[in-house]
Amino acid sequence: MSDTQTLIENRPPSVASLFLERVAKTPNAEAYRYPVPPASGQGPDDWKSLSWGQAAERVYAIAAGLIHLGVQPQERVALASATRVEWILCDLGVMCAGAATTTVYPQTNAEESAYILADSDSRVLIAEDATQLAKAREKGADLPHLSHVVVIDPTGVEPDEADPEGWVLSLADLEKRGHEYLEKHPEAVRERVAAIRPDQLATLIYTSGTTGRPKGVRLPHDNWSYMAKAIAATGLVTEDDVQYLWLPLAHVFGKVLTSGQIEVGHVTAVDGRVDKIIENLPVVQPTYMAAVPRIFEKVYNGVAAKARAGGGAKYKIFKWAAEVAREYARASQDNFRRTGTASVPFGLKAKHKIADALVYSKLRDAFGGRLRAAVSGSAALAPEIGYFFSGAGIHILEGYGLTESSAASFVNPGEAYRTGTVGKPLPGTEVRIADDGEILLRGPGIMEGYHGLPEKTAEVLEPDGWLHTGDIGELSVDGYLRITDRKKDLIKTSGGKYIAPAEVEGQFKAVCPYVSNILVHGADRNFCTALIALDEPAILGWAEEHGLGGKSYAEVVATPQVQQLIQGYVDRLNEGLQRWQTIKKFRLLPRDLDIEHGELTPSLKLKRPVVEREYKHLIEEMYAGARED
Structure with missing residues (x-):
């Protein structure tokens, strides 16, 4: 058995266990960075840090606070918030209490939010602010099982006579109650974590279906523990990395990144404000980040528009540099595939050097100057855009997965990445292509099923564990997957x-x-x-x-x-x-x-x-x- 197999097969039962291990191993190392806007509302944000030990103190308090509120193992706690450091701390708190997180996008309207809360039977809602609380208040009569709403940022929250007594409390109040509970029951959280079984529900993510009601995807603790170990086993990230995390954490792609970080132990800078990405990159100076193709398309269009606005000569230089980048990327990737080295012909190398000084270096600076790789997922990236960034020294590693497969089933392998493919399966994940071209997946990352929908589960999940993805694809001889389309599209x-x-x-x-x-x-x-x-x-x-x-x-x-x-x-x-x-x-x-x-x-x-x-x-x-x- 290889070291990778041993690492994955001997995984702990939950990410909650991994978190306790991480805190014990590197309590003083930096875990998270997060922005604090200036009190005046003017000027740049002040970035603060949390060590693993400091994060743990808050996580244990949140977990103990939930236990104090009566939350039982596997009961659902809904989390309706944009991406921020408190989202991660609350999610870890829920898992360390042995409960399960129901994720809710902050953009979800009151009616669909109420449907998700009711269908998941969520007992507590952790709401980001007054806006998210208002949705719960609007539909409160339809949510008899919702015993409490915990508000992360209570600014602007006013008392409401219609609220049951004690129904609304702030996150600070919850943590205070947790600290008091831990004084009387110091081992309460560790006992809950120790009792977690691998098949116990950890996360319920509702897919935003194109028709009808969303379906709740049941992802047990073992899915995330496997993902954490498998991501570490790829070697793509190290403890020296700085990740910039802005993706929605209610989405499985954002969520999986938090599991990998706990196993590897690197720093994550968290800020979900999409309009702050351009401003944050030079401040955070990430070594890697994940994004969706639309972000790379917008950057490409923005660079092209800026060059065009600079006049005919500048735009001509940009177009020339873009073609050189694509030619360079294709040549270096083809050579790496054949020989294991990314060498290119001398003439192309010389052109690339000039283009780098004129165009590419400025583009890399805009990403913070230290970006080693970017992971792209959720949808297909146009290969021509991928080749452009590759040739400019911004290496986009496309990956592939579904909510039903805990997000990360495939990823491109570092230096050996191939633009236009989603790379190779993560260690421990199996793949086969059906007769009609559909991609089938099997492995420890596959969901338990759809919440309360056995018939829908049976439509996509075979008794022997193979998941029908609904995507059409092709596998190369050496195991690289190319997605060609959605089967139904x-x-x-x-x-x-x-x-x-x-x-x-x-x-x-x-x-x-x-x-x-x-x-x-x-x-x-x-x-x-x-x-x-x-x-x-x-x-x-x-x-x-x-x-x-x-x-x-x-x-x-x-x-x-x-x-x-x-x-x-x-x-x-x-x-x-x-x-x-x-x-x-x-x-x-x-x-x-x-x-x-x-x-x-x-x-x-x-x-x-x-x-x-x-x-x-x-x-x-x-x-x-x-x-x-």
Whole structure:
């Protein structure tokens, strides 16, 4: 048995156990950094730190406070908050109390929040602020089992006569009660942790389904313990790393990063404010971070727009440097695959050196100057964008997983990463491709099932443990996986041709620097069309330069000039496609797609049925009376 197998197979029963081990091993080492905005509201944030020992003191107090409130092992405690250090401390507190965390996105409306709280039978809600508390108050009559609401930031919280006595308390109050409880029962938390079984429920994550009610994915403690050990076994992160964590922790991708950090013991800087990413990167100076493709697309579009605004010469240099980056990345990755060294021809190396001084070094500085690697997941990254960043020295390691597989089933292996693939399976995870191309997974990261939905569980989980992912993919001879599309998203035209819309959409994102979101349509039609939303800052910058300044986004995208601009990019896209894949017609949307309107999931995935339903009139308009063969 290899050292890796031994490490994984001899894993402890829970991340709560791993946390206690980490605290005992490095109590004084830095664990978390978090921002404290200035009292005046002006100027930069002041970043504070927590050591593992300091974090443990708060975690034990939260756990003991929950025990004092009567929370029993495996009972659910809901957590509705944006990403912040308290989210992690509360989640660990819940697990150390032997209970299970129900994650709720802060953007979730009152009705769906109430559904999740009721369906999960959550006994306590930890709410971020007055806004999250208001949702619980609005639906309180529908939540008879909700015994308490704990508010992380009580600013602006006013007493309400309708609240049952003692129903609302602050996180500080909970921790105070926990400290008092521990004075009388000093071993209470350790006893709860020691009693946790590997198959005991740790986390209940509700998937944001495109239709119908969300399903609760049951992830036991063993899933997270395995993930922690498997991430450490990849060697991708070390105890010297600094991670910048901004992803939503209610999402499985964000959550898994907290497990890996506890096992490895590195520093994590936590701040979920997406509008602060650009400002935070030079301050945090991360060595690695995880993100979704939309972030890399926005950075790429922003750099391209800035170069364009600098005049014709600057934009020409940027376009040249972008092509050099892609050529360099392809050559170095191909050589590494063949020979084990990332060497490139001398002429290309010389061009790359010049481009690095002119363009790439500035891009790396914008990421803080120390970024060794970035992990991308949740959706496919357009390979052309991946190659650009790779050649610029920002190594994006694509990974793959589902909520149902605890997020991290595949990841690219460090130096040997291959753009356009999601890498190899984590140690201990099995994969096979079904006859119809569907990816099947089996291993210690697979869910127990859907909460209270045995029929739905049976649809995706075989009795022998194989999970049907719903994704289509291909495995290389040496084990690298490439995702080609969602099984249910494959388009079959009326001519009988199959098209993977995500592939076409990804190619367009690489060609057009103004695109934000694109949806390719064509099922049961005789040609393909597209709904396109543009990146507002990028297209308004273009508009300013072309005599359209002062107009709103909706006015700009309706102009003939912008229609003509995007038509040019569609024509470029079509040049590289098979005839039946080409986009014959498109419509520009009057606004970008977003989470608030339900068109994107909180992890920024496109909800195709929602978008197609909302813009049905535009789709029908493109096909009305038309025949394109």
